[in-house]
Amino acid sequence: MSDKTALVEEIAPSDIDSEPERIVNDLAIQVATVNGSGSQSSNLVLLRALFRMGIPVGGKNLFPSNIAGLPTWFTIRANRDGWVARKRNVDYLVALNPQTAIRDVESLSPGSAVVYEEGLRLERRRDDLVFYPAPFQELAAEVTREVRLRKLLANMIYVGLLGELLSIDVEEIFGAIESQFRSKKAAVELNRRAVEIGIRHARENLVKRDPFTLERMDKNRGKVLIDGNAAAALGAMFGGASVATWYPITPSSSVVEQLTGFLKRYRNGPDGKATYAVVQAEDELAAVGMALAAGWAGARAMTATSGPGISLMSEFVGLGYYAEIPLVIWNIQRVGPSTGLPTRTAQGDILSTYTLSHGDTKHVCLLPASTRECFEFGWKAFDLAERLQTPVFVLSDLDLGMNIWATEPFEYPDRPMDRGKVLAREDLERLGGTFQRYADVDGDAIPYRTLPGTEHPGAAYFTRGSGHDESAEYTESEEAYVRIMTRLDRKFETAREMVPPPVVDQAEPASPLGIIGFGSSDPAIEEARNRLREDAAIEMDYLRPRALPLCPSVLDFITSHQRVVVLDQNRDGQMLQLLRAEYGDRIPPGVLRSLRHYSGHPMDAQTIVDYVTEMEIGAA
Amino acid sequence: MSDKTALVEEIAPSDIDSEPERIVNDLAIQVATVNGSGSQSSNLVLLRALFRMGIPVGGKNLFPSNIAGLPTWFTIRANRDGWVARKRNVDYLVALNPQTAIRDVESLSPGSAVVYEEGLRLERRRDDLVFYPAPFQELAAEVTREVRLRKLLANMIYVGLLGELLSIDVEEIFGAIESQFRSKKAAVELNRRAVEIGIRHARENLVKRDPFTLERMDKNRGKVLIDGNAAAALGAMFGGASVATWYPITPSSSVVEQLTGFLKRYRNGPDGKATYAVVQAEDELAAVGMALAAGWAGARAMTATSGPGISLMSEFVGLGYYAEIPLVIWNIQRVGPSTGLPTRTAQGDILSTYTLSHGDTKHVCLLPASTRECFEFGWKAFDLAERLQTPVFVLSDLDLGMNIWATEPFEYPDRPMDRGKVLAREDLERLGGTFQRYADVDGDAIPYRTLPGTEHPGAAYFTRGSGHDESAEYTESEEAYVRIMTRLDRKFETAREMVPPPVVDQAEPASPLGIIGFGSSDPAIEEARNRLREDAAIEMDYLRPRALPLCPSVLDFITSHQRVVVLDQNRDGQMLQLLRAEYGDRIPPGVLRSLRHYSGHPMDAQTIVDYVTEMEIGAA
Amino acid sequence: MPAPDASSRPRKVNRLGLTPSDYKGKPSTLCKGCGHDAISSQLIRAFFESDVRPHQVAKLSGIGCSSKTPAYFLNHSHGFNAVHGRMPSVATGAVLANRRLVAVGVSGDGDTASIGIGQFVHLVRRNLPLIYIVENNGVYGLTKGQFSATADENAALRSGEVNRLPNIDLCGMAIELGATYVARSFAGDPKQLVALLRGALAHNGTAVLDILSPCVTFNNHAGSTKSYTWGKDNEEPIHILDFVPAMDQIEVEYEEGTDQEVQLHDGSWVRLRKLERGYDPTDRRAAQELVLEANEKNLFLTGLLYLDTSKRTFLDSLELCDEPLALLSEDQLRPPPEVLDEVVASYR
Amino acid sequence: MPAPDASSRPRKVNRLGLTPSDYKGKPSTLCKGCGHDAISSQLIRAFFESDVRPHQVAKLSGIGCSSKTPAYFLNHSHGFNAVHGRMPSVATGAVLANRRLVAVGVSGDGDTASIGIGQFVHLVRRNLPLIYIVENNGVYGLTKGQFSATADENAALRSGEVNRLPNIDLCGMAIELGATYVARSFAGDPKQLVALLRGALAHNGTAVLDILSPCVTFNNHAGSTKSYTWGKDNEEPIHILDFVPAMDQIEVEYEEGTDQEVQLHDGSWVRLRKLERGYDPTDRRAAQELVLEANEKNLFLTGLLYLDTSKRTFLDSLELCDEPLALLSEDQLRPPPEVLDEVVASYR
Ligand SMILES: Cc1ncc(C[n+]2csc(CCOP(=O)(O)OP(=O)(O)O)c2C)c(N)n1
Ligand SMILES: Cc1ncc(C[n+]2csc(CCOP(=O)(O)OP(=O)(O)O)c2C)c(N)n1
Ligand code: SF4
Ligand code: SF4
Ligand SMILES: [Mg+2]
Ligand SMILES: [Mg+2]
Numbered sequence A, B: 001m002s003d004k005t006a007l008v009e010e011i012a013p014s015d016i017d018s019e020p021e022r023i024v025n026d027l028a029i030q031v032a033t034v035n036g037s038g039s040q041s042s043n044l045v046l047l048r049a050l051f052r053m054g055i056p057v058g059g060k061n062l063f064p065s066n067i068a069g070l071p072t073w074f075t076i077r078a079n080r081d082g083w084v085a086r087k088r089n090v091d092y093l094v095a096l097n098p099q100t101a102i103r104d105v106e107s108l109s110p111g112s113a114v115v116y117e118e119g120l121r122l123e124r125r126r127d128d129l130v131f132y133p134a135p136f137q138e139l140a141a142e143v144t145r146e147v148r149l150r151k152l153l154a155n156m157i158y159v160g161l162l163g164e165l166l167s168i169d170v171e172e173i174f175g176a177i178e179s180q181f182r183s184k185k186a187a188v189e190l191n192r193r194a195v196e197i198g199i200r201h202a203r204e205n206l207v208k209r210d211p212f213t214l215e216r217m218d219k220n221r222g223k224v225l226i227d228g229n230a231a232a233a234l235g236a237m238f239g240g241a242s243v244a245t246w247y248p249i250t251p252s253s254s255v256v257e258q259l260t261g262f263l264k265r266y267r268n269g270p271d272g273k274a275t276y277a278v279v280q281a282e283d284e285l286a287a288v289g290m291a292l293a294a295g296w297a298g299a300r301a302m303t304a305t306s307g308p309g310i311s312l313m314s315e316f317v318g319l320g321y322y323a324e325i326p327l328v329i330w331n332i333q334r335v336g337p338s339t340g341l342p343t344r345t346a347q348g349d350i351l352s353t354y355t356l357s358h359g360d361t362k363h364v365c366l367l368p369a370s371t372r373e374c375f376e377f378g379w380k381a382f383d384l385a386e387r388l389q390t391p392v393f394v395l396s397d398l399d400l401g402m403n404i405w406a407t408e409p410f411e412y413p414d415r416p417m418d419r420g421k422v423l424a425r426e427d428l429e430r431l432g433g434t435f436q437r438y439a440d441v442d443g444d445a446i447p448y449r450t451l452p453g454t455e456h457p458g459a460a461y462f463t464r465g466s467g468h469d470e471s472a473e474y475t476e477s478e479e480a481y482v483r484i485m486t487r488l489d490r491k492f493e494t495a496r497e498m499v500p501p502p503v504v505d506q507a508e509p510a511s512p513l514g515i516i517g518f519g520s521s522d523p524a525i526e527e528a529r530n531r532l533r534e535d536a537a538i539e540m541d542y543l544r545p546r547a548l549p550l551c552p553s554v555l556d557f558i559t560s561h562q563r564v565v566v567l568d569q570n571r572d573g574q575m576l577q578l579l580r581a582e583y584g585d586r587i588p589p590g591v592l593r594s595l596r597h598y599s600g601h602p603m604d605a606q607t608i609v610d611y612v613t614e615m616e617i618g619a620a
Numbered sequence C, D: 001m002p003a004p005d006a007s008s009r010p011r012k013v014n015r016l017g018l019t020p021s022d023y024k025g026k027p028s029t030l031c032k033g034c035g036h037d038a039i040s041s042q043l044i045r046a047f048f049e050s051d052v053r054p055h056q057v058a059k060l061s062g063i064g065c066s067s068k069t070p071a072y073f074l075n076h077s078h079g080f081n082a083v084h085g086r087m088p089s090v091a092t093g094a095v096l097a098n099r100r101l102v103a104v105g106v107s108g109d110g111d112t113a114s115i116g117i118g119q120f121v122h123l124v125r126r127n128l129p130l131i132y133i134v135e136n137n138g139v140y141g142l143t144k145g146q147f148s149a150t151a152d153e154n155a156a157l158r159s160g161e162v163n164r165l166p167n168i169d170l171c172g173m174a175i176e177l178g179a180t181y182v183a184r185s186f187a188g189d190p191k192q193l194v195a196l197l198r199g200a201l202a203h204n205g206t207a208v209l210d211i212l213s214p215c216v217t218f219n220n221h222a223g224s225t226k227s228y229t230w231g232k233d234n235e236e237p238i239h240i241l242d243f244v245p246a247m248d249q250i251e252v253e254y255e256e257g258t259d260q261e262v263q264l265h266d267g268s269w270v271r272l273r274k275l276e277r278g279y280d281p282t283d284r285r286a287a288q289e290l291v292l293e294a295n296e297k298n299l300f301l302t303g304l305l306y307l308d309t310s311k312r313t314f315l316d317s318l319e320l321c322d323e324p325l326a327l328l329s330e331d332q333l334r335p336p337p338e339v340l341d342e343v344v345a346s347y348r
Helices: A003-008 A039-052 A100-106 A136-143 A149-168 A170-181 A183-203 A228-238 A253-266 A282-296 A307-323 A351-354 A371-388 A397-404 A423-432 A476-498 A518-535 A551-557 A576-587 A605-619 B001-005 B039-052 B101-108 B136-143 B147-166 B168-181 B185-205 B228-238 B253-266 B284-296 B307-323 B348-355 B369-389 B398-402 B427-429 B479-498 B519-536 B552-559 B572-584 B605-619 C035-049 C065-074 C085-099 C109-114 C117-126 C172-175 C188-203 C228-234 C246-251 C285-296 C312-319 C339-344 D035-049 D067-074 D087-097 D109-114 D117-126 D168-174 D189-204 D228-232 D246-251 D285-297 D314-318 D337-346
Strands: A026-034 A055-061 A071-078 A092-095 A112-119 A131-133 A223-229 A243-246 A277-280 A301-305 A326-336 A339-346 A362-366 A391-397 A405-406 A462-463 A503-505 A513-516 A541-544 A561-566 A592-596 B024-032 B058-063 B071-079 B092-095 B113-117 B130-134 B224-225 B244-248 B277-280 B302-304 B327-335 B341-345 B364-365 B391-397 B402-405 B462-464 B503-505 B513-516 B541-545 B563-568 B592-596 C057-061 C076-083 C104-109 C131-138 C183-188 C206-212 C235-237 C238-246 C260-263 C270-275 C300-307 D057-061 D077-079 D102-108 D132-135 D181-186 D206-212 D235-237 D239-244 D258-263 D269-274 D300-307
Touching: A026 A039, A026 A149, A039 A055, A039 A170, A039 A223, A039 A405, A055 A423, A055 D035, A092 A100, A092 C285, A112 A149, A131 A149, A131 A183, A136 A183, A136 C260, A149 A170, A170 C339, A223 A228, A223 A371, A228 A253, A228 A326, A228 A371, A228 A397, A228 D102, A228 D337, A243 A253, A243 A282, A243 D087, A253 A301, A253 D300, A253 D337, A277 A282, A277 B253, A277 D087, A277 D314, A282 A301, A282 A307, A282 A326, A282 B071, A282 B519, A282 D087, A282 D117, A301 A307, A307 A326, A307 A351, A307 A391, A307 B307, A326 A371, A326 C228, A339 B479, A339 D132, A351 A362, A351 A576, A351 B364, A351 C172, A362 A371, A371 A391, A371 A397, A371 A405, A371 A476, A371 B039, A391 A397, A391 A518, A397 A518, A397 C228, A476 B341, A476 C172, A513 A551, A513 A605, A513 B039, A518 A541, A518 A605, A518 D181, A541 A551, A541 B185, A551 A576, A561 A576, A561 A605, A561 B039, A576 B572, B001 C131, B024 B039, B024 B101, B024 B147, B024 B369, B039 B058, B039 B071, B039 B147, B039 B168, B039 B402, B058 C109, B092 B101, B092 B147, B092 C076, B101 C312, B113 B147, B113 D181, B130 B147, B130 B185, B136 B147, B136 B185, B147 B168, B147 B185, B168 B185, B168 C246, B185 D235, B224 B369, B228 B253, B228 B369, B228 B391, B228 B398, B228 D077, B244 B253, B244 B284, B244 C085, B244 C117, B253 B277, B253 B302, B253 C339, B277 C312, B284 B307, B284 B327, B284 C085, B284 C117, B307 B327, B307 B391, B327 B369, B327 B398, B327 D077, B341 B605, B348 B364, B348 B391, B364 D314, B369 B391, B369 B398, B369 B402, B369 B479, B369 C057, B391 B398, B391 B519, B398 B519, B479 D035, B503 C260, B513 B552, B513 B605, B513 C131, B513 C339, B519 B541, B519 B605, B541 B552, B552 B572, B563 B605, C035 C065, C035 C131, C035 C188, C035 C206, C057 C065, C057 C085, C057 C228, C065 C076, C065 C131, C065 D181, C085 C104, C085 C117, C085 C131, C085 C312, C085 D239, C104 C109, C109 C131, C109 C172, C117 C131, C117 C206, C117 D117, C131 C188, C172 C183, C172 C206, C172 C285, C172 C300, C172 D168, C188 C206, C188 C238, C188 C300, C228 C235, C228 C300, C228 D189, C235 C238, C238 C300, C270 C300, C285 D285, D035 D067, D035 D132, D035 D189, D035 D206, D057 D067, D057 D087, D067 D077, D067 D132, D087 D102, D087 D117, D087 D132, D087 D314, D102 D109, D109 D117, D109 D132, D109 D168, D117 D132, D117 D168, D132 D189, D168 D181, D168 D300, D189 D239, D189 D300, D228 D235, D228 D300, D235 D239, D239 D300, D269 D300, D285 D300
Parallel strands: A026 A092, A092 A112, A112 A131, A243 A277, A243 A301, A301 A326, A326 A391, A362 A391, A462 D077, A513 A541, A513 A561, A561 A592, B024 B092, B092 B113, B113 B130, B244 B277, B244 B302, B302 B327, B327 B391, B364 B391, B462 C076, B513 B541, B513 B563, B563 B592, C057 C076, C057 C104, C104 C131, C131 C206, C183 C206, C235 C300, D057 D077, D057 D102, D102 D132, D132 D206, D181 D206, D235 D300
Antiparallel strands: A026 A071, A055 A071, A055 A405, A223 A405, A326 A339, A503 A541, B024 B071, B058 B071, B058 B402, B224 B402, B327 B341, B503 B541, C183 C300, C238 C270, C260 C270, D181 D300, D239 D269, D258 D269
């Protein structure tokens, strides 16, 4: 495509009617197919090729809650400045699904490009788009005669086509294919062929008429391209996970599935046998019961689940809180209530997880915002759980957990494992029989424990979810109950000091405007801040809580701003409610503003920009 | 006891050293025994005798979480002014349990009286109490030779003894015995004998030396003496309960057990067969699943449970919310977390019940404060559930549910049942096929439903906990999801208007001081208000929410006071948190004060008086 | 000599004047070829042929590909797709509320044998009138192919992962628990399946149908013991089973070659032509023995494994009134004021 | 002629030098005469006689009077009184974390057969090494005497309330599910019970002991089929069972009258003297038949109903390392930085 270089390189504001400028490394490609059609490999190849070209990228899969035959959309956002949150508008559509093609095309902004199966005749639908038709099935037939394969390979053809249209480095595509199909030589060959046919078709039949193009950069040096669940699994392995129990549920399944893969490879003992146990339990009640007891008996125990599973774990989690048992629970949030939209993302379980179970309970919750933090919290959660002797939740979500993110490489844990206050036989001998399971010896409200099997006559104690005193004896004494419950409350204050503090990015002096958001909202918030700064000269300070209980600095942040937007990916403003419940009337009236996004789609910057812009107009 | 009348009748302030005055109809009697020893009948006889003397009374049983052999205390409070909340100090102790006698005696205030088995020699323990020893076992031997019976009858002897010491009308005791043992003539005879022997023993051997005495009044005309769970059951029967499912758990078991008794007696159809189904399910998950589906199919369905059961019901309750299914759930709260103290009282599930289940859920919760309201909410909850098409919780507690209260008689429902928006065949014919299960036709956000079995081709719809549109069709559309969720939010606003409003008792003009408390705290609050008014001239306005979601008037109450005490029978100030989460920064700083009582004992007035007094000193 | 199947005469309309398409559902969103869709087709046929009024039917399910299917048959019946593993409790509540409902529950092997086994046990124990269909593919389809508790020991996934735990045999469990109608069948054997379904419709009590229903996406590979090929190659019916409706019986003579006839609650009959095994499904010992043998030898024995028409149902145990509870009038539900007075008086 | 019981010689100290009181627990708070306390006594005796190191034992339970008992024996062992019906999962987690633990789970009939039946099923299926004791009294003791799912059909409470549902037979279920050590016994038969417990201690796999344990407060009345009297009057041992420890076996000659000896995993033996029935507990068919007969005729057949020493345990299935997971060092748990580099590289 020789006319490509003729396009101006500079990006300048242009009015709608003028010839489009060249837009380099800033676009969102969306591939619309049906699930089960095998397009996932092609999308990953595309994503990886861009990644290896050094361009910041992210990939998001919007898939249905079924196995095959329903619409699915994979979106790749490439952005030279690193903004890879969801973008509402798509620039490049690959329309392969007849069921949705018309609607997909209708939703495009003027000037977008459409690559499509020519039989769909989409060019008739709009006259303000750039259309690139191709006979995918026909082209695939050139690669192979085998019908099933042909269908799969049609997907790889669009990779070639896009490669040509967007100037993707062919060698990176081929390299990505090799990574994707690894050992399978034949597959690599076939897929390369398909890409080549795509390229050839584009060269011979299509004229580039859109402004989008890609160029090599160097923004991914050292980075990895990974989903949050893989990062979580990896973090868990390096955290020394030894018992992982689970029950399959989207979008959390891939935490333990990928953990199993890692453990199988890297965690065999000297006898060649497993230094871990992964158990697919019969349900979530059993999964959490096993993990809890494993934590009790001294394993680094974890489970992972989503919405309905969290509800089912409720009773056991209360036991964990009251009997003070370490355990890590990953909640990869999806859209509720009930079954809800199991393949859509939300931050809808914050409130119910924080106080999960009946009675006075509250739980340490970590709120990772990136795959890096998934890795980091993956191992730190065990340290916290064992140090604090309590269930620790990590609240990720489908967007973070199942979508693919480019990230700085993970850092190997910077400190040895913290196994918490465990008394071994020697300790007991030294103490000479003064061990009391639930006594606050150190003033931090964290008691000492012993593990079953400890060879000392004073080691044993009795664990129960019913009333107990410092010696772990059964009691219905009101004094003992109040003492233990008050200590647990103090222990939560200890936790407050121990959990990862919020990340604050604040102008000097503080702007009147702030935003509080957490988890997977982070990239959209950062992009929105940048846009507001650049487009509207609005400076928005940012606090991102990384854990519950909240740190006192959150209140400081709120009180030092005039308006603080609280961004929740849920209907009920759950973080807002938590802030209010926590800080109550210490929050000056009118400061907190609630922005709630609960469509099930990942957070995008535009929603924030719009909200803030309108708010600031109101405030002005 | 002839010297009785010599005591002055008037109650006047007296200093500590002077001869005690006569105290009429104001005392707390505590009977300390072991459970399984059969003292419950005696306590009830005593309670009923006082009740029939027209004296305001209440009876509270403090019992262990086991079946026999552990300490148990039954406390009867009689108070001429109607203050029958728990009183921290006991005036009359009946010490029959050697395990606790010494501690029980040590905890008494000077001047209290102790009736006890003489073998315990308690008179040696203190010199500032009045001691009334008696050889209970020996006396019982006079009634019967049968060993097992003798043990039981020893209990009836203290009834006689107290009767004599406190001038209880013997005929009322005998009458109460007859009510207690109804048809069993022999039992009536034996028990009468035991009472007589107790009286005789007192007459012949004891000299009245304490100031407490009882006299006939007329404060119980028309009233009933009943526990909250019986009242709830009765309310449910008159609410037309047709499917009740349950799984045994203290303290909720007696809701359905007593309901079964009522239904068996009063709810047989013309064919003599049951117009109801009561099912003891295999667990709480099944219990709530059955009830939910019964509600779906058109029954008036309910279940009752406590703490752990609530946790287990969590998943199904979210389905009920999202799929909009009527169902009534009684949560008779006990002390958590986990198994906690199963035979102690708390208001510790408010927060977790209100938002029970993962995702954005919130539930209508009724908060009865009296047995009368247990009855009333017993039937109204069905109307609300069917009208609103959602699970409705009634949050009672052990104190209200299992203890015995004198109350105004119950009022027969003042309106016909509200079966909500159900379209029958004729309605569908009239509508001509426009039925949409989840459409907001009337603007109140409440849709119409049809029952399975409705003979019309347009009647059927599909119920699911996954994403659905107005026609109840499956969809993953973000627009439909947001529409339905937003409507559910509006429906909750409809509920806000429909639930029982708070009860407000406010001075004119408003006092600077207010209190917000709910449920079983009510009698202690009223007593405390009275004491503060009389003893310290402190007027304390009172708002008692009777439901969640909260009415706007709650905020008005808060903002029209300078200090508002929020009384929670839980550690975490759960109602306080709800108020803050709901009204946020509209609550002026410093107004809300949190009083948290979480010992597992019922609320008492003194705790409130102390707190408020100290607070007001601070405020002054 | 097999006799012509009385129940399979093609009909355009049934006795209610309805056509098969009146029994259809929404288009399926399952994978093409999924066994579950085959079962839905036979459900449509059975309900049509048995002249069931669609509005009287309630379709209940848990969560899973299988549990989605109630949306794909009987559009004119109410359906309830509940939560994972809890179809039995939902079915129980619905039937209690309205005993006139013809309740059909659809579940999967994960939904029933894993998370739902507790509710399964108690449902069977109660003998609730319900057709309980397990669409058994040995895997969790909807969560992408993990083993379920009915996967055979040493079975391998396509990924090579091996199941190291023994399978739970739901028919064996049902028989042990005293179920009253227990059948095993195959999505690839429509004729047997429809007869078993019609028998289940005529039965008053819990009818458990454990149906091999291959998952073409995750468990249909060579070597799978839950694949179509395996099913076709290994199915061994224990008898040839005909369903004879009550009204036909009058006209139809005793068939040559019929070894056993058992009358069902609504007057219809199950007619069995024995094969080599000479199996009597009313003999509980034989049923247990059969299941044990099948498991030991990995045989795929299909047919009506056990039938007991004498046991009381849950509705009998509860002595429920005939009128559906859901339809009782206020008069019947709310006792008069005098009752309140009477009760209140007893609390004085 | 019954031979002297090898295991019942009174001893003051065991081979560890411990006395029976080293195996005691806290004072019981159960009702005087409760069957559960009798079982606790035999547990104490069995652990003492089998020379089990108390610190190696983990006691697990659910909720109920029965589930309280782990506090009443083996004071020097860790105990975990968890939530209702979930002892199996808790036991599983504990054993996975530390495979050297001798795990004994105590449950009730409500705890196991009602709310807990699902976890029971899956535990048995996995064959986790665990002694699973069901203290079966047919009622929920702790919640004051409601029927549980093991209550016999038509049994009546003292109040007159009749149970209209058939019972669940936990031994029958266990056998159906392929359990490897299944016994029925009686709190009132200490000799048999202690032998069965010692056998269970020697067994490697799930040992299910369903023990009639009368509730003296709520289910011990005349007419109850779970009372002491009923148990005493109806108990029919299917064999006389002796436990012969590995070390004794060398010295002890084959006993006259012994019909069958089965070796257990630790080298000890169960010696059976057959009675009328001539019962072989290694025959699964016979076991199923026996349970069926007992249920049909309401017989109280006690003894070792089924034994299978060949099946792999859950720990085998998982190919766990020998070192308890809980005791692995940081070296063994956290792979070195190179592994992180390697994995990270694969994500580029
Ligand atoms: C409480 C809960 N846990 C897990 C899931 C996720 N989940 C959905 S379907 C399913 C398994 C379905 O397997 P099966 O019942 O065999 O149905 P199939 O898809 O194979 O037909 C699981 C685990 C869920 N929906 N709810
Ligand atoms: C989730 C839950 N539901 C109900 C209860 C109440 N509960 C405590 S013990 C028990 C039944 C115990 O019966 P069983 O297991 O037979 O023990 P037993 O007391 O007869 O020995 C019940 C229902 C509970 N603790 N937790
Ligand atoms: S995944 Fe398997 S079970 Fe699910 S629809 Fe596809 S073929 Fe059927
Ligand atoms: S109630 Fe029954 S089971 Fe519980 S301790 Fe008493 S006798 Fe034992
Ligand atoms: Mg399946
Ligand atoms: Mg029991």
